Amino acid sequence: MAEVLVYVDHVDGAVRKPTLELLTLARRIGEPVAVALGNGAADTAATLAEHGAVKVLTHEASEYADYLVVPKVDALQAAVAEVSPAAVLVPSSAEGKEIAARLALRLGSGIITDAVDLEAGEEGPVATQSVFAASFTTKSRVSKGTPVITVKPNSAAVEAAPAAGAVEALSVTFSEKATGTKVTGRTPRESTGRPELTEAAIVVSGGRGVNGAENFAIIEALADSLGAAVGASRAAVDAGWYPHTNQVGQTGKSVSPQLYIASGISGAIQHRAGMQTSKTIVAINKDAEAPIFDLVDYGVVGDLFDVVPALTEEIKTRKG
Amino acid sequence: MSLRIVVTVKYVPDATGDRHFADDLTVDRDDVDGLLSELDEYAVEQALQISENSDDDVEITVLTVGPEDAKDALRKALSMGADKAIHVEDDDIHGTDAIGTSLVLAKAIEKAGYDLVISGMASTDGTMGVVPALLAERLGVPQVTLLSEVSVEDGTVKGRRDGDAASESLEASLPAVVSVTDQSGEARYPSFKGIMAAKKKPVESWDLSDLDIEADEVGLAGAYTTVDNAAERPARTAGTIVKDEGEGGKQLAEFLAGQKFI
Numbered sequence: 001m002a003e004v005l006v007y008v009d010h011v012d013g014a015v016r017k018p019t020l021e022l023l024t025l026a027r028r029i030g031e032p033v034a035v036a037l038g039n040g041a042a043d044t045a046a047t048l049a050e051h052g053a054v055k056v057l058t059h060e061a062s063e064y065a066d067y068l069v070v071p072k073v074d075a076l077q078a079a080v081a082e083v084s085p086a087a088v089l090v091p092s093s094a095e096g097k098e099i100a101a102r103l104a105l106r107l108g109s110g111i112i113t114d115a116v117d118l119e120a121g122e123e124g125p126v127a128t129q130s131v132f133a134a135s136f137t138t139k140s141r142v143s144k145g146t147p148v149i150t151v152k153p154n155s156a157a158v159e160a161a162p163a164a165g166a167v168e169a170l171s172v173t174f175s176e177k178a179t180g181t182k183v184t185g186r187t188p189r190e191s192t193g194r195p196e197l198t199e200a201a202i203v204v205s206g207g208r209g210v211n212g213a214e215n216f217a218i219i220e221a222l223a224d225s226l227g228a229a230v231g232a233s234r235a236a237v238d239a240g241w242y243p244h245t246n247q248v249g250q251t252g253k254s255v256s257p258q259l260y261i262a263s264g265i266s267g268a269i270q271h272r273a274g275m276q277t278s279k280t281i282v283a284i285n286k287d288a289e290a291p292i293f294d295l296v297d298y299g300v301v302g303d304l305f306d307v308v309p310a311l312t313e314e315i316k317t318r319k320g
Numbered sequence: 321m322s323l324r325i326v327v328t329v330k331y332v333p334d335a336t337g338d339r340h341f342a343d344d345l346t347v348d349r350d351d352v353d354g355l356l357s358e359l360d361e362y363a364v365e366q367a368l369q370i371s372e373n374s375d376d377d378v379e380i381t382v383l384t385v386g387p388e389d390a391k392d393a394l395r396k397a398l399s400m401g402a403d404k405a406i407h408v409e410d411d412d413i414h415g416t417d418a419i420g421t422s423l424v425l426a427k428a429i430e431k432a433g434y435d436l437v438i439s440g441m442a443s444t445d446g447t448m449g450v451v452p453a454l455l456a457e458r459l460g461v462p463q464v465t466l467l468s469e470v471s472v473e474d475g476t477v478k479g480r481r482d483g484d485a486a487s488e489s490l491e492a493s494l495p496a497v498v499s500v501t502d503q504s505g506e507a508r509y510p511s512f513k514g515i516m517a518a519k520k521k522p523v524e525s526w527d528l529s530d531l532d533i534e535a536d537e538v539g540l541a542g543a544y545t546t547v548d549n550a551a552e553r554p555a556r557t558a559g560t561i562v563k564d565e566g567e568g569g570k571q572l573a574e575f576l577a578g579q580k581f582i
Contacts, residue, residue, distance in 0.1 A: 284568075
């Protein structure tokens with residue numbers, strides 16, 4: 001059976017959820033071989049094996065943290081040379097897409113980014129994408145070279161599928177260009193204790209209607225009652241009320257949770273682009289004409305300062 | 321010292337228009353008004369700011385690949401303050417994917433001559449966000465991408481890249497490829513004077529033969545990916561909408577409980 005390379009996104013050996021989703025998709029096409037790089041690479045093996053990795057290729061070197069993108073491209077290229085995979089799957093993060101693009105160019109391959117589903121096809125893997133602010137769904141495939149495909153978070157379920165997960169050291173020779181862009185400083189984000197926005201099952205977002213940074217506390221309280229991530233519209237971010245890392249929409253994150261709650265968000269096309277594929281959509285807005293109501297499964301026309309706290313209270317009561 | 325900046329820009333269908341696909345499954349550019357991709361305005365803005373903060377002699381060239389109408393995007397960038405423009409136009413380019421586009425751009429950038437390439441973080445139509453990385457790979461120079469802050473001094477480009485896990489400070493020697501995000505600073509509006517001046521600024525037109533690119537390296541036939549089908553997403557079925565008469569929160573909780581979210 002053909003092997004499929006899966007690039008592992010991990011933090012010091014802790015595998016992030018989108019990588020486990022990639023293993024689910026990889027098993028539809030062939031046998032997953034994982035590639036884990038940098039500090040803690042070998043520590044990823046147990047988790048990856050549990051979710052279907054037959055092999056885990058690892059390489060630890062300081063270059064992965066000290067220089068941008070290129071060392072990882074060099075390593076993935078070495079892995080492709082060793083395995084000759086049927087496809088290479090990479091999580092669709094900002095960095096993941098850059099790594100995938102450069103790898104594809106080196107391999108003489110096509111690249112598909114931001115797939116939301118993947119299946120085996122007669123002429124290679126078929127990727128589903130949501131385009132034009134998620135108003136269209138396309139099915140595409142790579143027609144030249146080894147397909148390189150990046151997949152968005154929440155595109156597949158994480159499934160237990162125990163496999164050998166044998167750890168093998170990958171031999172990597174860094175290219176001359178690997179040290180071109182130096183990372184001279186790194187400030188880790190402070191943890192909010194909430195789920196990662198793109199990975200969360202529930203997202204609660206606030207927009208212009210929240211009307212002030214201090215008012216985001218009521219959005220956060222609702223999110224916490226549901227164990228949800230907090231999102232913000234571009235209007236709220238541009239106003240400086242909430243960090244850009246939480247922005248949902250065309251120039252921020254694109255999310256596809258089970259439940260999306262939009263509070264005080266009108267639903268401009270740029271915002272819809274980032275949340276339209278959510279399974280269930282709920283909105284609270286004063287303006288009955290707001291375009292967001294065209295998308296909702298349930299909408300409340302009302303003042304979010306009344307409705308959101310009441311909802312939070314009711315959820316807490318019901319959860320006891 | 322002089323500093324040659326090439327800003328890559330794209331002419332895209334207006335995102336607020338009714339975007340759809342043509343019969344050959346390429347983006348339909350005929351039925352929707354186009355404009356300079358909003359995210360590229362940030363790239364033009366940062367080029368102008370680097371120029372304003374520099375003691376060197378800075379020359380800003382804006383470069384686009386696209387149909388005749390794409391000149392509109394160049395004019396906008398020129399009216400913001402760029403010095404000159406290059407338009408790569410060729411019928412054989414229709415249907416080119418990201419890999420092919422990066423080839424055309426890289427050859428044009430090399431022909432134009434450059435110390436620094438600045439791109440937007442992604443286009444607003446394709447939204448892949450891979451072209452800056454592809455350009456760095458093709459040109460063989462450092463990529464310093466997705467910056468929310470950028471500065472150039474003494475042949476070195478520095479910037480801040482705000483990632484999900486961390487905010488990173490980056491540094492590379494020129495020549496280099498930079499991309500900037502929408503957090504890098506609001507783009508200026510062209511002034512009336514700028515608009516008038518833009519009419520007199522030079523716009524060069526190149527085709528594939530000027531760049532030694534064969535027709536089969538680009539276009540739909542040369543594409544590395546194939547779109548098999550494109551379907552309009554079914555409209556969401558109309559949901560329940562209630563007016564809050566004091567019970568809105570409770571009603572919403574009832575709905576969420578029914579859907580097993582509580």
